[in-house]
Amino acid sequence: MIRDRETLTQLLDTIARFVRERLVPAESQVAETDAIPAPLVEEMKALGLFGLTIPEKYGGLGLTMEEEALAAIELGRTSPAFRSLIGTNNGIGSAAIAFDGTESQKRSYLPRYASGELIGSFCLTEPDAGSDAASIQTSAVRDGDHYRLNGTKRFITNAPRAGTFTVMARTDPSIKGARGVSAFIVDADTPGIGLGAKDKKMGQSGAHTCDVIFEDVRVPAENLIGGREGEGFATSMKVLDRGRLHIAALCVGTAERLIDDALRYAAERRQFGKPIGEHQLIQAMLADSRTEAYAARTMVLDAARRRDDGEATGTLSSCCKLFATEMVGRVADRAVQIHGGAGYIADYGVERFYRDVRLFRLYEGTSEIQRTIIARNMMRTIS
Structure with a gap:
């Protein structure tokens, strides 16, 4: 059930007004320039839109699923590009840490997602692994107190401006299915990460995707989500x-x-x-x-x-x-x-x-x- 109807109503009214008065008038500009104006991004941060679903103890609003759905309905009334920008921080870019991360990982990353300081990206799809996610080939080989990641991820939302990548990689090559896959938090400024050109898409101008290439990227073992191998899938x-x-x-x-x-x-x-x-x-x-x-x-x-x-x-x-x-x-x-x-x-x-x-x-x-x-x-x- 909704935890606080009055507070939720105020939030939804605020989002609806922001969509109506600020985002809808900017739709044509975003479509023409393929970019969301920086002032609107700052307004999104100020409204807390980057942290709608992140738990309150980590700086977010901690919306329930029903509350999140109602907020998403309001955000759906304008160009999907706006929602896409905040969507990874509220969903696939942060959820792996929120669901299964260690307490240290949550404290380190979730507050920065909630504030919009970091944009999170979720790296699952590969050139030869999309719907069959269990067949991913990106590898993560233990090397002392680090893992070495190698592979290419495709169609990664918000990758061009991401501060972190949640990467699904195979830690046990002897296991061909899902149990050989683990999840890692990879800081975007880590040496060895390359980005492909922005994809030219059919629609959703202003929402950017591209390939993310990992070449001997050294990721601290402490960035293995949950601290356990084989749980990524x-x-x-x-x-x-x-x-x-x-x-x-x-x-x-x-x-x-x-x-x-x-x-x-x-x-x-x-x-x-x-x-x-x-x-x-x-x-x-x-x-x-x-x-x-x-x-x-x-x-x-x-x-x-x-x-x-x-x-x-x-x-x-x-x-x-x-x-x-x-x-x-x-x-x-x-x-x-x-x-x-x-x-x-x-x-x-x-x-x-x-x-x-x-x-x-x-x-x-x-x-x-x-x-x-x-x-x-x-x-x-x-x-």
């Missing part, structure tokens, strides 16, 4: 389990933004002597979009509450991620259709969201992987 699955609910909530907010834009256009645009919103085929698209967005919101908040209550929600997280990311794609397509020719023109912003939301069905587990997880877990319930 389990840690990464915990991280992704929570992250999938966050992405699903983000999709709800984006869908609601698109529905609002489409509805406003349908009320203003006139054809055949009346607003196009009075034509039944336009109404059908609006109604279908509203219904699906409501269904996704309900799913996400239910799963989030269950997680907060201590239930195992791996299957539900995948259900939410699958439905919400597919849903927002359909809503974006309808929004373009409702706008007609104007929907294909950059001035209205709808085509930008159409491209932006396509990524949601790919990262943190593709739709196909979510279906596999859901069905596999269903089969396990059969005795």
Whole structure:
């Protein structure tokens, strides 16, 4: 349950106002320059947006999963690039340490994530290991009181500005599956780390990804997350389990933004002597979009509450991620259709969201992987 309704309402109102008054007006600039203006980044820090989910004892707000989902819905009402910047600090960039790190690791890194001093990045995907995360090849070989890391990670969010990398690497080459993988905290200024060129993407301008190359990078053994080898894959699955609910909530907010834009256009645009919103085929698209967005919101908040209550929600997280990311794609397509020719023109912003939301069905587990997880877990319930 929500711990303090009044405080949460104030937080959500603050985020909504910041999104409406500061971020939405900057969307075109971010799209054109492929960069978030520095003053907005500083405002995000001042509002505590980099530490929404980090425990209060380490300088964050310590939101529950339900509270985080509600905040993500508000952040989804603007360009995904803004959320992407703070998303790794609240999710995949910090969660491994928050979940399984030693107390020393938590004290050292979490306060700096919460303040925005450090940007965290999560390094799992490789050129030949994406959906099959257990097959990663990046190696970590013990060398005295250090490990030597070698390998390449691909499509790493926020890597160009990261202060740390959470790296999944194979510490036991004799174990080919998940049990041979360990997790490390790697400071970005460590010698031997190289960055590839920024990826030229289909959408989400302002959110940057690139390759991260590790060549004999010496990482102190104390930076092995949790101090135990062979736990990295389990840690990464915990991280992704929570992250999938966050992405699903983000999709709800984006869908609601698109529905609002489409509805406003349908009320203003006139054809055949009346607003196009009075034509039944336009109404059908609006109604279908509203219904699906409501269904996704309900799913996400239910799963989030269950997680907060201590239930195992791996299957539900995948259900939410699958439905919400597919849903927002359909809503974006309808929004373009409702706008007609104007929907294909950059001035209205709808085509930008159409491209932006396509990524949601790919990262943190593709739709196909979510279906596999859901069905596999269903089969396990059969005795």
